[in-house]
Amino acid sequence: MSWDGLASSHCTPLKGSEHRLSDADLKSALAALPGWSLDDSGERIRREFAFDDYYRTLAFVNALAYIAHREDHHPDLGVHYNRCVVEFSTHDCGGVTRNDLICAAKASALYADRHGA
Ligand SMILES: C[C@H](O)[C@H](O)[C@H]1CNC2=NC(N)=NC(=O)C2=N1
Numbered sequence: 001m002s003w004d005g006l007a008s009s010h011c012t013p014l015k016g017s018e019h020r021l022s023d024a025d026l027k028s029a030l031a032a033l034p035g036w037s038l039d040d041s042g043e044r045i046r047r048e049f050a051f052d053d054y055y056r057t058l059a060f061v062n063a064l065a066y067i068a069h070r071e072d073h074h075p076d077l078g079v080h081y082n083r084c085v086v087e088f089s090t091h092d093c094g095g096v097t098r099n100d101l102i103c104a105a106k107a108s109a110l111y112a113d114r115h116g117a
Contacts, residue, residue, distance in 0.1 A: 020090075049086065049111050050082065054081050061084055073088070073099050088104055
């Protein structure tokens, strides 16, 4: 499977465990998403984003909320003074799907816009 263009793709409604990515697909997808990793459960992906201060952290959170609303795909967030932990999983599929990769790529692109990585 190719992981080109994830950040400019859009989520589609998915239901059912058949949409969960295989271990091999997950491995190659995560290689294309620097900073993102599978958590211990193996059912979600996460990345921590660093900021200079609370205001910038919240600005990122708000922009990400807008993306999540547009895509109808929502991250779990850990919001701290100068960092934000972003986690994606697809509840309706019980694991990681292409929708999670799309939103992860969009979150990374949002951050890279200001922070360059
Ligand atoms: C009906 C609606 O599309 C679903 O409940 C969406 C909403 N946002 C979601 N967000 C995430 N992260 N996973 C989901 O499975 C999910 N499902």
